[in-house]
Amino acid sequence: MTLLPLDRNELFDRNVPGTTPVLNQMRVGIAGCGGLGSIAAVSLARAGLGYLILADYDRIELSNLNRQHYFVSDIGRYKTDALAEHLRAVNPRIRLTLHSCRLTPENLLNIYSTADLLIEAFDRAEDKIWLIETWSRGASSKPVIVGNGLAGYGRNHEIQITRTGNVYFCGDMTSQMSMGLCAPRVAIVANMQANLAVELLMDTRCHDHSE
């Protein structure tokens, strides 16, 4: 891929004033690079986030393409590798750390130790639970943003943010994957996670500056 000379100021010229220099200094961890993770990552890259830590053990299959930010040409590749290429196609200067491995309660905190916040983007509810429990034990002062209830279609009004402590849940809180996953609703929740991440990162920085 040939990269054109890139002017960061021009790339983020339409960003919300004041966000670009702040977000460029921030690190977000994303646990899982499927529907939620890949879409949230692309939105954060476009928002001007400087650093992403991505982890997923899986490779891309055709059945992923109905909702995940991958293409036919990506099939068979590690999700982390393909997503990194797509993110750099948006912003060649984005800094990435990739982990093509299975996340576990044993390695989670180490992999995301430098992240300012974590976006949870797993498929299985059991995995979401151990991630929240592990994060709350080891990094309780940092937010974790969980996707919870994104299946089906329609029902925009049911998608919301529920906060308890430093755990934020984005979704309708009730729909199960067995209903089927449809791109618009997955993308709404993923972008709600990304949007909340930007808000929390900006709030953190504003709070730091006020002290």
Place this chain on the structure above:
Amino acid sequence: MITVNNRDELSWHDGMTVQDILDVMGYTYVLIMVTVNGVLVHSEDYSGTKVPDEADVRVIHIMHGG
């Protein structure tokens, strides 16, 4: 009085635990997360965690999908 999920109210009694609340409310779905006044209670601690009067308890069902 205990408030559960900003909606239901339960009478509080001395020694009341998270597990007591789950039993009274009839929660049988195992994929849940519980917080008491914003603090996460781990599943192995449900029976040993006492809930103070006036507590804000959240029981959140965790859904598959991502």
